[in-house]
Amino acid sequence: MTKQERADYIRKRLAELYPDPPIPLDHTDAFTLLVAVLLSAQCTDVRVNQVTPALFRLGHTPAALAKEPLEKIEAIVKPCGLGPQKARAIKQLSGILLAEHEGQVPASLEALERLPGVGHKTAQVVMAQAFGVPSFPVDTHIHRLAQRWGLTSGQSVLQTERDLKRLFPKESWNKLHLQIIYYGREHCTARGCDGTVCEVCRTTHAQRKKPVKTRKA
Structure with missing residues (x-):
């Protein structure tokens, strides 16, 4: 061949x-997908799906998570590994989405890659699975x-x-x-x-x- x-x-x-x-990470919109994919770095999808329900009860929008104490977020995401870095990235990107994107996840690969904790692969997953852009x-x-x-x-x-x-x-x-x-x-x-x-x-x-x-x- x-x-x-x-x-x-x-x-x-x-x-x-x-x-x-099916998309392996449980989510309800572009923001919860973005957070789930961020958490999946060096972690299994199964573990992420076990952790995100508690995180999204704490807050499932950028506005909600941006105002939560970093310690609360970190305590929930700790089982996914790299807890301090991931918690900080989630809180920071939530603030950036509020300040620069009217609280919405941008449908732009370049804008996504500028967010804390969001690399090229994560951005492409969001573009493909949240916005249907070929990636x-x-x-x-x-x-x-x-x-x-x-x-x-x-x-x-x-x-x-x-x-x-x-x-x-x-x-x-x-x-x-x-x-x-x-x-x-x-x-x-x-x-x-x-x-x-x-x-x-x-x-x-x-x-x-x-x-x-x-x-x-």
Whole structure:
């Protein structure tokens, strides 16, 4: 298979396996999604979904969280790891949204990336899942699988993103990035597949005999 043939097969197979992949982080609007994605850095979605109900009872709008004591926010988000940094980022970005964006999450990648605690991947997730803007956020699952599937060299997360955007049609990006995440969690796991085990690896690289070493995100 050529690289493009592999990409075409992967898109078709993942669409069969996950025709309507749900957004894994519980949220009700763009702001609660932004906070949940921020908390998910170096933390599982399951843990984030356990923590956010208490946080959003404390405040589910920028106005509400901006006026809450930092200590209260930190006490709630602590189980997600990096509690002081994440709590400070949530409180600060809430204030910025009030002061600069009329209390609304901006539908702009550049504006999102300027918010405290919001990196390129987080901003892209919000653009894709809150606003429907075609984006291809690359997390650890996608970075690992793209290398195993021979779609990128894995030199960097940004390089992986660029390579995937070239291989897949733009209209598929938002759904496909979720489909890859689910496949990576359920079939092509970090320890359960080494590039020779799961269905996609075996189909796209039928002659492969040796494990694939991947670069970390």
